[in-house]
Structures are given as structure tokens and as C-alpha cells.
Amino acid sequence: MNRPDWDTYFMDIAHVVARRGNCSRRQVAALLVKDRRIISTGYNGTPRGVRNCFEGGCPRCAGESPSGSGLGECVCSHAEENAVTQAAYHGIAVRGATLYCTLSPCLLCAKMLINAGIIEVVYEDEYHFEAQTRALLAEAGVQCRRFVRGTA
Secondary structure (H helix, E strand, C coil): CCCCCHHHHHHHHHHHHHCCCCCCCCCCEEEEEECCEEEEEEECECCCCCCCHHHCCCHHHHCCCCCCCCHHHCCCECHHHHHHHHHHHCCCCCCCCEEEEEECCCHHHHHHHHHHCCCEEEEEECCCCCHHHHHHHHHCCCEEEECCCCCC
8 A cells, every 4th residue: 555644645735736826927835734634725826806817917927027036016925825814714723733835935924934833844845945034934943844755
């Protein structure tokens, strides 16, 4: 029997969730897991009630800005942000949860995860995972580790 370990299981689910992302540049997903139970999911894209990114809802993503630039103009929410806000929207406590994310968090998301009480971040790919972000998570006591397929 080829049964996946918990990290592989949750990261595989995150990749399915990422397919719902409506950002025209990148599809990212995050899961919040507590007691080996998924309590919330999120993917990147425009806020509720706003035209989808791929339909022109985000002028920055529809433009020619290079990756990592013009982020102040982007109206898309990050997957981590959506996982936390979806939990809040439905009245689900996230304190003590682990975040599984297909991409490492940015500094803004790291601050939000710390304040939401997330205790661990497991990410698969790195995207501008700056030393400042890594140091902030460590100082706040948030465990952070990279998931590598086949080694978990």
C-alpha cells in the first residue's frame, strides 16, 4: 500500500486547491491544518465580489510589471491571507494551526500568520523568502520548514 505521509497528503491537497486560484500570473494555495484536520483553505486571487484577475480584475496582473514589482498596485489576495480570512469569515479559530503552502510566505503574510497564532509553516517552493521574513517567523517562535517530495 502506497499511503502518503501527512505532509505529502496536505501538500497534494494544496496543489488541487491552487487550481482554483484566479490570478493570471501564478496559482498558489494554502491550507490551515489543526489536529490533522483541514480547517480552512485559500488560494490567490481577487477579493470576494471583485472581477477575477484573469478577467481583468487586477490591473497590475494584467499589465507588464516584472515578477516581484508593482506589488502595491496588485489587488489580489495571497493564498495564506485567504486561508486565514476564510476561517475568520466562518468563525473558525486558527490559533495553534499549521499552514501548508505551495509557496513560501511573503513578509506581510508572515506578520499576519504570526498574529493569527499559526505555529508552523510548511512550504514547498520558495518565492522571495527573504532573510527578514525567515528571521521574523523564527523570532516569533513559528517553526518554518520546506517540504521536499519523497523525503517527508
